[in-house]
Amino acid sequence: MKTRSRTPWLTTDGWLRRGLILLAAALVVAGGSYLVAPSRSNGGGGAATVPGIGAPSTPPLDGTGGGGEAGGLVPPAERVAFWERRVSAAGSTPSYLDLIYLADAYLDRSRASGSLDDLKRAETALGRAAITTPDPKAVQVRQALVAFSLHQWQRSLQISGALLAADPQNLAALGVHGDALLETGQVDAAREEYTILEQLVPSPAVWSRLGRLAFLTGDPQTGIRLVGEAVTGAIDEGYPDSIAFYRFQLGELDRETGQADAAARNYEAALVALPEYVPAMVGLARSREAQARRPEAIALLEAAVARLPMPDTVAMLGDLYALDGDTLHAEREYALVDRIGEVARVTGSVYDRQLTLFAADHDRNVAEAVTRARDELKVRPDVYGYDALAWALFKQGQLGEAAAAAQRALSLGTPDPRIEYHAGMIAAAQGRVAEARALLKEAIAGAAMLPPLQVPVARAALAALDTGGFQ
Amino acid sequence: MSRALRGLAALLLALLAGIGWAGAASAHPLGNYTVNRAVIVRLGPTAVALRYVVDMAEIPAFSELQAMDTNADGRTDATELTAYAAAACEADRRGLSVELDRTRAGVAQWSAPQLSFPAGAGGLSTLRLVCSFGAQLPASHGPLTIEVADTTNDGHVGWHEVIIAADPGVSITTSDVPAVSRSAELTAYPLDSLQSPPQVRTGSATFRAAAGAAGSGSATDPAAPLVRSTANDPLAALVGGPLTPLPVVLGILLAAGLGAAHAVSPGHGKTLVAAYLIGSQGSRRHAATLGLTVAVTHTAGVFLLGAVTLLAGQFLVPERVIGWLTIGSGFLVVLLGAGLVLRAARGSRDSRDHVHGHELPHEHEHPHEHAHPKRELRARNVVALGLAGGMVPSASALIVLLVAITTGRLLFGLALIVAFGVGMSLILGGLAVATTMVRGAVTASGGIASHPLVRRAASAVPLVAGVAVLAAGLAVTIGALARFA
Numbered sequence: 015m016k017t018r019s020r021t022p023w024l025t026t027d028g029w030l031r032r033g034l035i036l037l038a039a040a041l042v043v044a045g046g047s048y049l050v051a052p053s054r055s056n057g058g059g060g061a062a063t064v065p066g067i068g069a070p071s072t073p074p075l076d077g078t079g080g081g082g083e084a085g086g087l088v089p090p091a092e093r094v095a096f097w098e099r100r101v102s103a104a105g106s107t108p109s110y111l112d113l114i115y116l117a118d119a120y121l122d123r124s125r126a127s128g129s130l131d132d133l134k135r136a137e138t139a140l141g142r143a144a145i146t147t148p149d150p151k152a153v154q155v156r157q158a159l160v161a162f163s164l165h166q167w168q169r170s171l172q173i174s175g176a177l178l179a180a181d182p183q184n185l186a187a188l189g190v191h192g193d194a195l196l197e198t199g200q201v202d203a204a205r206e207e208y209t210i211l212e213q214l215v216p217s218p219a220v221w222s223r224l225g226r227l228a229f230l231t232g233d234p235q236t237g238i239r240l241v242g243e244a245v246t247g248a249i250d251e252g253y254p255d256s257i258a259f260y261r262f263q264l265g266e267l268d269r270e271t272g273q274a275d276a277a278a279r280n281y282e283a284a285l286v287a288l289p290e291y292v293p294a295m296v297g298l299a300r301s302r303e304a305q306a307r308r309p310e311a312i313a314l315l316e317a318a319v320a321r322l323p324m325p326d327t328v329a330m331l332g333d334l335y336a337l338d339g340d341t342l343h344a345e346r347e348y349a350l351v352d353r354i355g356e357v358a359r360v361t362g363s364v365y366d367r368q369l370t371l372f373a374a375d376h377d378r379n380v381a382e383a384v385t386r387a388r389d390e391l392k393v394r395p396d397v398y399g400y401d402a403l404a405w406a407l408f409k410q411g412q413l414g415e416a417a418a419a420a421q422r423a424l425s426l427g428t429p430d431p432r433i434e435y436h437a438g439m440i441a442a443a444q445g446r447v448a449e450a451r452a453l454l455k456e457a458i459a460g461a462a463m464l465p466p467l468q469v470p471v472a473r474a475a476l477a478a479l480d481t482g483g484f485q
Numbered sequence: 486m487s488r489a490l491r492g493l494a495a496l497l498l499a500l501l502a503g504i505g506w507a508g509a510a511s512a513h514p515l516g517n518y519t520v521n522r523a524v525i526v527r528l529g530p531t532a533v534a535l536r537y538v539v540d541m542a543e544i545p546a547f548s549e550l551q552a553m554d555t556n557a558d559g560r561t562d563a564t565e566l567t568a569y570a571a572a573a574c575e576a577d578r579r580g581l582s583v584e585l586d587r588t589r590a591g592v593a594q595w596s597a598p599q600l601s602f603p604a605g606a607g608g609l610s611t612l613r614l615v616c617s618f619g620a621q622l623p624a625s626h627g628p629l630t631i632e633v634a635d636t637t638n639d640g641h642v643g644w645h646e647v648i649i650a651a652d653p654g655v656s657i658t659t660s661d662v663p664a665v666s667r668s669a670e671l672t673a674y675p676l677d678s679l680q681s682p683p684q685v686r687t688g689s690a691t692f693r694a695a696a697g698a699a700g701s702g703s704a705t706d707p708a709a710p711l712v713r714s715t716a717n718d719p720l721a722a723l724v725g726g727p728l729t730p731l732p733v734v735l736g737i738l739l740a741a742g743l744g745a746a747h748a749v750s751p752g753h754g755k756t757l758v759a760a761y762l763i764g765s766q767g768s769r770r771h772a773a774t775l776g777l778t779v780a781v782t783h784t785a786g787v788f789l790l791g792a793v794t795l796l797a798g799q800f801l802v803p804e805r806v807i808g809w810l811t812i813g814s815g816f817l818v819v820l821l822g823a824g825l826v827l828r829a830a831r832g833s834r835d836s837r838d839h840v841h842g843h844e845l846p847h848e849h850e851h852p853h854e855h856a857h858p859k860r861e862l863r864a865r866n867v868v869a870l871g872l873a874g875g876m877v878p879s880a881s882a883l884i885v886l887l888v889a890i891t892t893g894r895l896l897f898g899l900a901l902i903v904a905f906g907v908g909m910s911l912i913l914g915g916l917a918v919a920t921t922m923v924r925g926a927v928t929a930s931g932g933i934a935s936h937p938l939v940r941r942a943a944s945a946v947p948l949v950a951g952v953a954v955l956a957a958g959l960a961v962t963i964g965a966l967a968r969f970a
Binding site (some may be wrong): 078091094095101102117127129132134136139142317320321322323338342346349350353354356357359360 | 517518543544545546548551552557606607609639640641642679680681684888
């Protein structure tokens with residue numbers, strides 16, 4: 015036990031003592047104030063590169079409690095920066111694990127931004143990891159995913175198929191293989207693989223897939239329920255990227271079933287979890303237009319186009335200008351879509367369903383659109399491929415072939431308003447009045463999915479059918 | 486398939502979700518849509534020249550070309566081009582912030598904008614705009630600090646860089662940006678495909694006019710900032726670096742130093758330690774126990790969290806675990822604070838009853854301790870305090886562990902983490918000892934404590950300290966809960 019009298023150096027110097035007392039008091043006060051601001055207390059120095067440490071949470075845009083969902087990992091861009099530094103610091107011999115983590119970070123970032131460049135960077139990182147990895151499967155499954163994201167369906171199917179042949183329970187390979195099957199119209203095979211997945215690892219990633227499958231095959235309510243479960247599961251897991259994606263997916267299903275308000279809430283929640291998530295910006299813009307909030311819709315589309323000028327986003331912006339009577343700006347956006355198509359042709363990396371639909375919607379270069387749709391159908395014969403071809407053929411006046419393609423597009427019972435609108439217009443032109451009326455009614459119920467300029471066309475067609483005045 | 490493997494696969498599956506579909510749902514992303522911006526600063530003896538360069542890829546260039554055509558006749562004439570360039574540079578000038586010694590400097594246009602349309606993919610036009618601005622320096626000046634910020638952010642993705650270089654006769658002492666553009670001023674982008682475009686929109690430098698000091702290029706070595714950025718987390722950089730005896734020893738010393746720095750960085754409980762010990766008559770032995778507990782808890786915490794992250798990644802996200810630990814730590818502090826307050830309250834009642842009045846908290850070397858045994862600081866409370874202080878793993882230490890695992894240097898990583906914990910505990914323990922000494926000094930007979938005012942004020946110390954601990958604990962707990970809710 016120490017006694018007070020054994021610290022004479024303190025008792026003999028009053029100033030020193032007073033100074034130390036003041037210091038101790040100041041420490042108490044300062045400590046209290048630091049702790050009152052806990053967000054500051056975590057972020058010391060370079061520690062910001064650790065996922066989730068000190069990540070600020072964004073306030074929710076609405077009452078959906080999105081703020082809590084936003085907590086968690088740092089934004090993908092910071093993850094990319096961290097692994098890029100690691101790889102770059104290692105010079106010519108980066109570890110294969112660093113390269114794989116870097117590829118994952120690129121993939122995450124591309125999901126938010128839609129950046130093709132990030133997919134190519136991921137491909138490069140995986141190519142380098144493949145040289146030294148003792149576990150080629152981990153690299154290959156990601157290569158299958160990159161191929162899928164680049165719409166290289168056959169390559170994606172081939173890589174993931176080979177992995178599955180070696181190990182039928184390779185979960186990640188099952189996921190990407192099933193997705194590629196679905197995108198290439200092999201619905202039953204995709205369902206089989208998703209079902210295996212659900213048995214092996216019931217998780218948001220699987221429910222989301224089954225939800226999309228349910229919607230495509232004509233059961234939107236089950237789709238909404240499953241994707242809703244995926245959202246809940248993702249919130250429990252805490253990955254903002256996943257939350258954003260499932261929220262976005264749920265928003266799309268809401269919109270396809272005519273629920274613009276619910277859709278808007280889901281897109282907003284997606285943007286809270288991942289503020290730079292471009293597809294959610296576009297979805298929210300479409301919901302805003304459906305909610306008669308056009309100025310907000312235009313502002314959102316302008317922000318989305320700046321980040322990622324996709325043909326259908328630019329075309330929709332043009333449509334909204336046109337509806338506002340601003341034909342000059344509308345025409346400029348349409349010309350920009352044409353330019354995007356030219357650039358895509360020149361760079362050789364992109365073929366695009368959106369360009370086909372834009373051309374058919376606006377009666378621009380319809381013959382070229384038909385050719386593009388036929389070419390794309392060869393590699394991607396899913397319902398949307400037949401839908402695009404049907405619409406382009408309709409605009410070209412080839413009603414018989416258009417009707418056959420529309421029939422294929424409807425074959426799964428997919429309740430997508432765009433498919434219903436196109437098929438309804440074709441049926442009306444062929445004089446199948448009852449069928450046309452039913453389809454157009456369905457399409458108008460989900461008007462938020464239609465390009466804005468097509469909504470009045472659909473309404474006029476339905477009215478004409480009702481009065482017997484179509485054609 | 487083992488459980489751990491299945492866990493990793495499930496994690497990967499979660500990663501896969503949505504990537505492809507975002508592509509499918511929103512169709513294909515297109516390249517060639519970047520807008521790239523560079524601010525090139527040249528420091529002269531009397532003025533600063535700023536070149537602001539914008540390089541637009543084919544798609545945004547096309548939008549701008551359309552926007553230039555103000556009379557909408559389908560072509561851009563010389564008048565339209567000039568008007569566009571002037572308006573664009575004016576907008577960029579307004580977006581540019583230049584501060585000299587923290588005072589906003591006026592930025593003026595120095596010469597006419599240069600607008601050109603270099604051919605891009607397939608002969609399609611791109612757009613290049615160069616604006617020339619400048620700012621005057623004070624007539625006579627010593628060392629100056631310049632801070633440049635490009636606040637233009639229109640949402641476009643692209644390459645953003647800030648360059649600061651010096652004319653002959655001016656020397657740069659420090660700079661946080663390169664002196665040479667990595668993209669040759671947005672004309673030749675480096676081909677390293679595993680480096681994302683830089684996102685640098687601010688730069689600062691300290692410089693002075695120094696006749697005869699020309700050619701001091703080493704201060705602005707363009708490689709310097711890169712080196713700094715890789716060393717962003719010094720511990721992690723160490724684990725990844727070459728492994729020879731000297732770096733190992735230095736590394737362990739550095740880790741201990743970082744642990745010590747970590748202990749004095751905001752919010753790591755040393756103020757709690759001080760407050761607690763002030764209010765609770767802790768001894769130096771308690772202080773030592775405390776330091777040891779913190780070191781052991783912290784080291785164990787990092788190991789556990791590292792293991793959890795690797796093995797149970799699909800069930801538990803590290804930041805969520807850290808969140809729970811923070812709540813637990815805060816709750817523990819609340820309990821300790823509440824205990825202190827209770828004890829202080831009882832203590833002051835005691836002091837009214839006892840004629841010999843122990844108003845001041847002090848150690849119990851005197852024969853009266855039997856009268857108020859509640860005031861004795863129990864070892865288990867000290868251990869609890871140490872747990873609270875050490876249970877939330879440091880981010881830096883966690884990175885070290887994960888990096889050590891991925892680079893196959895587990896032992897070195899473990900050694901660094903232990904050193905980190907030791908450094909941390911030395912500071913916390915030392916602080917605790919200092920606190921007990923200060924308190925000893927206050928209570929010393931014949932010292933300042935004999936002044937009646939001080940005696941009265943000091944009698945409130947245990948209560949104030951207890952309230953401070955309680956409040957801090959509540960703040961941590963509520964803050965952590967709020968982030969969960």
